[in-house]
Amino acid sequence: MPTPPAYSLVATDLDGTLLRPDDTVSPRSRAALARAESAGARHLIVTGRAVPGIRALLTDLGYTGPVVCGQGAQVYDAGSARMLSSVTLDRELADTALGKIEAEVGQVFAAVDQDGAEGRTLIEPGYRMPHPSLPAQRTGRRDELWAAPIIKVLVRHPRLTDDELAAAARGAVGELASVTMAGPGTVELAPHGVDKGTGLALAAELLGFAPADTLAFGDMPNDLPMFRRSGHRVAMANAHAELRAAADEITLSNQDDGVAVVLERLFDQ
Secondary structure, eight states: OOOOOSOSEEEEOIIIIISOTTSOOOHHHHHHHHHHHHTTOEEEEBOSSOGGGTHHHHHHHTOOSEEEEGGGTEEEETTTTEEEEEOOBOHHHHHHHHHHHHHHHOOOEEEEEESSTTOOEEEOTTOOOSSTTSOOEEOSSGGGGGSSOEEEEEEEOSSSOHHHHHHHHHHHHTTSSEEEEEETTEEEEESTTOSHHHHHHHHHHHHTOOGGGEEEEEOSGGGHHHHHHOSEEEEOTTOOHHHHHHOSEEOOOTTTTHHHHHHHHHTOO
């Protein structure tokens, strides 16, 4: 009888972690994930991107299981193309939260990810997409951001660093929303109490695993809630200092296939 894997769930962030800087998954990483799955582990993508922003990647990977999207607000089944769970951010609260942030730091620029598997990313005048390759539709005014239900708000400031903006936003927003820093130029507001950790817990339950059986890979502070629920936490060499401090080990960068390096060691057949 085969020996069960030490970790039954391999949870990977995408940007800065599994994806190389050109938004591709390398052949080495693909082979390492296949090795882990042949040993009995399941791959779970846990990303800040909303569902529409990763469907092409899921198809390219041949990924058919659940995927956690939108900082935990969405759990989507890639095999059936069906949304299993979605939590929206109240649009009045979101608008109020932006006003409170601007009262503290001055003008910010915002975007939203709409709810649903076909939801659009809308960006107000002055907002610059951190990932220019992701589809987005520009609006004429901020109030157009609230035209349909949303899962999160993305916020940028013309002068503050991401860490400074995230800290100021947390102080200003309080319990109106969860604030996280997801990557360069990416401070986000999600529904209060929703994060990658809650998304991981839900997806793990659907798969019949305990979150503590998870081997987690990440690179940014938005991965901290996922780390807190996982059995083994791996930060990329390019990770934010806050995540590196919370990791059990640090691997190579996403450019150097750091995810594959760890999987090859742990699932060596």
